[in-house]
Amino acid sequence: MRRQRRQRLQVILAMLVLAAIAAGLMLYALRSNINLFFSPMQVVAGEAPMDRPIRAGGLVAKDSVKRDPQSLAVRFAVTDHVESIQVRYRGILPDLFREGQGVVVLGELQPEGWVRADEVLARHDENYMPPEVADALKEAGYAPEDYRDRADQSPPPAGTQPDAGVE
Amino acid sequence: MWAYLHKLASPQGFYALSVRLSPWCWGLALTLMVVGTIWGLGFAPADYQQGNSFRIIYVHVPAALLAQSIYVTMAVAGLVFLVWRIKLADMAATAMAPLGAAMTFLALFSGAVWGVPTWGTWWQWDARLTSMLLLLFLYFGVLALRGALGGRQSAARAASVLTLVGVINIPIIQYSVEWWYTLHQPATFSVTSRPAMPSDMWLPLLVMVLGFYCLFLAVTLTRTRHEILRREASRRWVRALTGEGS
């Protein structure tokens, strides 16, 4: 009876290990397709396809947002602090869209290296705080994004840092 | 210790424990959830970027945590059932599956509704969202197997095997936001690091999370008891209970 139990346990564990290996291999094979977006570094390196719509993600570069006063057209740069790509978009931007904010743009990469976006999504980080705290942080010379770093020195969240996901 | 465990693993012993514990769990769950909801909706400050849509966190995060915790608990119960043939483990797994499915749905729904004002979309096929949807389908699969295979033994075995294989999805959900570029931000609630928000936002979240876990305990204790009664209705000790009424 005892041996039977051990056998059953071994069979189940073996099954689990095999399933985990299968899932791991599949995820490994699909690794680039699972990423929701390309970083500007990848786009500049030519990893993003030209013939179909792509998603590109990063931070909206500081002082790069230029709005056309007559229409909803807007231009801005998406950066990962290493490379940046130009984006042109016509439409309503999400509430959270601002300079320094993480965004994902969906659109076609043009041969000249800029993206014509059909959709702009805002990313946000895992830091939440009341407006007063954010103001106080800003006054003290910190960006609100530094809140957690100052709290426990943990690394910044993936995607807001140039080498995230590459290492 | 072993004797005590043995008594607990017997339907009769568990029944007695459940009768004693479950009212406390229900009471605690209700209290914590009411307090957490009022605190989170009315008294926690709004977020500096998201404003009041941030308050969705107080249902989204507890639901998502519970969805995964219930699944892991079901998988452990499935393993115990398959290896040691302890029927009580299978009854518990049966009892908690619907709540797990409901919590997964709630996490997906509240996330979608939160995504509209913050991201600008209610759905993207990013790794976190997709693996969470897969979790919902795993729950549906387990429920369907138990529903379709009326025969208790085969249904229990098939459901346990499916649950165990599906447990591979849990680390994928957990780490999806770190392994890949996703629209979803990294985890809010983590054991290892300090929460990334001040305590007047974080405490109501903690209260809600504890409330949801109490509910999980309450539902599992009570529904396992029902499952015991259903499967052992013809046993003498169960028949003796009717003298005391419900």
Place this chain on the structure above:
Amino acid sequence: MAFDSWQAFLAMGGHGVYVWSAYGVALLLLSGTVLQVRLERRRVWRRVSRQARRGRQRGMDRGAS
């Protein structure tokens, strides 16, 4: 209190639809769970008492013959 008035509370700074629908669905699912558990309890006890009655009857039959 984070809000000045009931109107402000219900409006949630323009995000009322999102916040309230999330909480509404949560309430619906949770109360549905509680209701299901209560109904199940009634059903299960009815079944147990039926079984018990049958058992007693069988016992009486045996005693009579």
